Ligand code: KG4
């Protein structure tokens with residue numbers, strides 16, 4: 001089954017063709033990152049307009065590079081939530097038009113479910129149930145993936161997402177947007193013990209996370225040093241910060257593995273590219289004899305192949321949308337309006 005998948009929820013316009021949920025025939029991306037870098041972050045209206053310009057040609061390119069025709073498609077899958085609303089609307093509208101014109105079923109996909117499904121592409125033998133740590137620019141959560149379309153949220157951030165904090169601290173250090181990768185690079189030569197970072201204690205669900213205290217402490221540290229004219233040890237600060245984020249994420253993830261009894265941990269989202277977090281997850285899963293699935297960097301960030309993968313499983317579960325499908329800025333991944 002060939003699915004044409006469309007993703008436009010943030011600053012990447014992406015169209016892919018995915019066969020039977022796991023075989024990527026093509027994965028085309030038109031990234032707007034360089035453009036938004038001029039402004040230090042994503043400018044929503046510019047993102048929407050760029051999606052409008054790029055999407056049609058990108059879909060043609062996808063079919064051409066996949067070596068198939070429009071008639072070879074069996075369904076159209078699209079990210080319908082969550083994301084920048086103007087940006088998501090462009091992809092949804094395009095997918096609706098394509099489904100109508102080609103008379104193919106339309107399958108809405110939750111963006112975070114897509115991030116999780118990137119693991120099905122990277123690990124063709126991976127099947128639910130498994131535990132997934134989702135860490136992206138907008139989301140940080142621990143999810144028990146009971147089945148391809150059945151999810152149970154075990155813990156979530158109470159405030160900022162991990163990626164948001166990486167980007168904010170990186171920006172203050174003068175690194176180009178999105179700064180997570182640059183901060184990670186700088187951290188590699190730094191001493192993670194040099195700058196003590198706060199440890200936030202939360203009441204309630206022990207698997208919930210909080211990153212805002214860490215973000216504020218880092219911001220204050222940078223501002224104070226600036227005011228006093230003191231030089232900061234940038235690699236050490238980046239290493240201390242990265243270690244602190246990992247120290248929030250990794251112990252909770254291990255506790256979730258123990259709580260659920262799952263033997264496989266999958267990781268999803270752009271922050272999964274972080275070298276400290278990857279190393280800590282690798283060490284801790286090995287220690288427990290659990291399997292760790294860490295998709296390659298290309299599949300961790302936003303792409304349409306992951307939407308095609310999840311779209312396939314949603315299709316198999318009977319999920320369809322009509323021409324009245326809407327786009328949604330926010331939506332929990334375990335309660336979808338179109339099911
Ligand atoms: O999943 P993603 O591509 O987009 C969202 O759906 O949010 O994640 C992007 C986030 C950005 O915050 C970016 O700075 C972060 O992932 N990121 C990293 C690294 N590479 C990307 N954060 C830390 N270390 C990295 N190596």
Ligand code: ZN
Pocket residue numbers: 111115136137269301302
């Ligand atoms: Zn994403």
